[in-house]
Amino acid sequence: xxxxxxxxxxxxxxxxxxxxxxxxxxxxxxxxxxxxxxxxxxxxxxxxxxxxxxxxxxxxxxxxxxxxxxxxxxxxxxxxxxxxxxxxxxxxxxxxxxxxxxxxxxxxxxxxxxxxxxxxxxxxxxxxxxxxxxxxxxxxxxxxxxxxxxxxxxxxxxxxxxxxxxxxxxxxxxxxxxxxxxxxxxxxxxxxxxxxxxxxxxxxxx
Amino acid sequence: xxxxxxxxxxxxxxxxxxxxxxxxxxxxxxxxxxxxxxxxxxxxxxxxxxxxxxxxxxxxxxxxxxxxxxxxxxxxxxxxxxxxxxxxxxxxxxxxxxxxxxxxxxxxxxxxxxxxxxxxxxxxxxxxxxxxxxxxxxxxxxxxxxxxxxxxxxxxxxxxxxxxxxxxxxxxxxxxxxxxxxxxxxxxxxxxxxxxxxxxxxxxxx
DNA sequence: ATACAATGTGAACAGTGTTCGCGTTTTCAA
DNA sequence: TTGAAAACGCGAACACTGTTCACATTGTAT
Numbered sequence: 414x415x416x417x418x419x420x421x422x423x424x425x426x427x428x429x430x431x432x433x434x435x436x437x438x439x440x441x442x443x444x445x446x447x448x449x450x451x452x453x454x455x456x457x458x459x460x461x462x463x464x465x466x467x468x469x470x471x472x473x474x475x476x477x478x479x480x481x482x483x484x485x486x487x488x489x490x491x492x493x494x495x496x497x498x499x500x501x502x503x504x505x506x507x508x509x510x511x512x513x514x515x516x517x518x519x520x521x522x523x524x525x526x527x528x529x530x531x532x533x534x535x536x537x538x539x540x541x542x543x544x545x546x547x548x549x550x551x552x553x554x555x556x557x558x559x560x561x562x563x564x565x566x567x568x569x570x571x572x573x574x575x576x577x578x579x580x581x582x583x584x585x586x587x588x589x590x591x592x593x594x595x596x597x598x599x600x601x602x603x604x605x606x607x608x609x610x611x612x613x614x615x616x617x618x619x
Numbered sequence: 620x621x622x623x624x625x626x627x628x629x630x631x632x633x634x635x636x637x638x639x640x641x642x643x644x645x646x647x648x649x650x651x652x653x654x655x656x657x658x659x660x661x662x663x664x665x666x667x668x669x670x671x672x673x674x675x676x677x678x679x680x681x682x683x684x685x686x687x688x689x690x691x692x693x694x695x696x697x698x699x700x701x702x703x704x705x706x707x708x709x710x711x712x713x714x715x716x717x718x719x720x721x722x723x724x725x726x727x728x729x730x731x732x733x734x735x736x737x738x739x740x741x742x743x744x745x746x747x748x749x750x751x752x753x754x755x756x757x758x759x760x761x762x763x764x765x766x767x768x769x770x771x772x773x774x775x776x777x778x779x780x781x782x783x784x785x786x787x788x789x790x791x792x793x794x795x796x797x798x799x800x801x802x803x804x805x806x807x808x809x810x811x812x813x814x815x816x817x818x819x820x821x822x823x824x825x
Numbered sequence: 826a827t828a829c830a831a832t833g834t835g836a837a838c839a840g841t842g843t844t845c846g847c848g849t850t851t852t853c854a855a
Numbered sequence: 856t857t858g859a860a861a862a863c864g865c866g867a868a869c870a871c872t873g874t875t876c877a878c879a880t881t882g883t884a885t
Contacts, residue, residue: 420882423832448873458834459874469873531737574788574806581787582780600780607817608810626851629863654842664865665843675842826885833880841872850863855856 427465430455434472439521443473443528470532477529480522481544484515488548497558501613505606512583513598523587545580549573560613571612575605621673633671636661640678645727649679649734676738683735686728687750690721694754703764707819711812718789719804729793751786755779766819777818781811 433455437446448469452459466472491511496504516523552572557565579601586597639661643652654675658665672678697717702710722729758778763771785807792803 420831422882426833444872447871460834460876461832463874464832570802570806573791574803574810577787577791578784578810581783585779585783596776597780600776603817604780604784604810604814607813611809611813626862628851632864650841653840666845666865667863669843670863828885829883831880831882834876834878836876838875839873842870844869845867846865848863848865850861852861853859855858 423465426455426457426461430457430462430465430472431475435476435521435525438473438476438528439524443532473525473529473532476525480519480525483519484512484522485544485547487511487515489551492551492555497555501609502606505602505609509579509583509598509602509605512579513586516583516587526584545576549576552576556613563612567612571609575608579605621669621671621677629671632661632663632667636663636668636671636678637681641682641727641731644679644682644734645730649738679731679735679738682731686725686731689725690718690728691750691753693717693721695757698757698761703761707815708812711808711815715785715789715804715808715811718785719792722789722793732790751782755782758782762819769818773818777815781814785811 430451434446434451437451437454440446448459448462451472452462455462466475488508488511491507496507499507549569549572552575553565553568556568556571557563582597582601582604586594586601589597636657640652640657643657643660654665654668657678658668661668672681694714694717697713702713705713755775755778758781759771759774762774762777763769788803788807788810792800792807795803
């Protein structure tokens with residue numbers, strides 16, 4: 414955000430721009446949605462648009478961050494103190510359901526993430542894989558709690574592998590029909606579970 | 620390719636353009652490498668460039684296809700008749716090594732694939748995931764040969780899951796140092812193996 | 826009412842991918 | 856060898872993009 418809007422009027426404008434941009438990105442795509450078009454639909458001049466966003470990419474990023482914060486919060490909510498005692502299979506079930514459910518609850522997020530992957534240069538992702546990093550760290554801490562004999566460094570590797578795999582496979586599932594998607598979610602669960610069993614034994618469940 | 624070059628002279632020009640474009644894409648990136656710059660470095664006019672390639676994207680695609688053909692061939696070579704009798708763990712080892720080795724042998728491919736992911740619109744990939752599809756189909760046939768009790772449809776799901784996972788994790792490994800990369804390759808092998816064991820039993824090895 | 830800061834504007838700028846009319850070179854039958 | 860027809864090569868010109876900036880308008884506080 415180039416300039417923090419100080420008056421109520423301009424705050425509303427930022428929201429207006431974001432809403433219009435999201436709709437346009439989803440309808441005609443990031444490239445086709447020119448800054449002129451976004452400004453016009455938001456009943457704002459290009460100049461005003463650039464007063465709040467340093468460039469076009471920033472608009473897309475802002476939209477993506479909004480979704481990622483929600484996704485991250487849901488993930489955090491799963492990792493309560495009591496979830497450590499959950500059977501491994503139940504835990505894997507719930508964790509993957511969190512991601513699956515997110516895409517169901519926010520179908521619009523798919524298009525935004527898609528455009529983001531298409532557009533953003535791999536090097537300049539900063540804030541975006543900050544979220545990935547936070548998820549990985551949180552997951553690693555959780556694994557270490559379940560199995561303290563496992564070095565934290567190893568836990569981080571495992572967490573990274575799992576995060577990337579789940580993200581990729583659930584992402585893939587979104588491009589198929591409902592039936593295929595459920596099948597893919599089930600396979601993902603099986604894969605993650607059988608992998609985790611190699612490291613986390615299940616002495617703490619029936 | 621807009622027009623197939625019919626004279627030897629223009630054939631050489633196409634090669635020249637591809638070589639120059641690859642170097643430019645790797646050095647300064649796809650976006651920064653303007654068609655003017657590519658033409659200039661190849662000592663060719665923009666007009667000539669557009670005589671062979673319908674648009675800028677086609678140049679990148681042509682480069683990517685070149686690498687993918689190599690990768691696919693290596694993958695095919697692994698699946699000989701005798702490899703069906705290989706212990707599952709040895710097979711997984713070799714298969715993942717194929718992908719790992721490819722990136723080692725063709726370090727330039729990384730930049731090209733990266734630019735491709737950044738650039739190409741998700742919908743217009745046609746030829747690109749033709750390769751993915753071929754790998755999945757081949758893999759599914761192989762699994763079905765090993766374990767004919769497993770329905771071919773199920774084999775395809777498993778193959779898809781595995782292909783996507785390996786691609787993603789090895790891709791991730793490329794962005795880290797050598798030590799981390801080896802660690803990640805090892806984790807990938809463990810994950811794929813423990814997953815496959817759920818479906819393919821090992822009655823045919825010691 | 827006045828001064829000043831915050832905000833809004835859109836023509837203008839610098840750059841892009843792509844086209845197309847026209848000059849040049851190669852081919853090949855007469 | 857000759858002469859047209861086809862293939863090839865060229866780069867100024869076109870249409871469009873993201874972005875800026877000098878200026879006009881609005882809001883705030885004295």
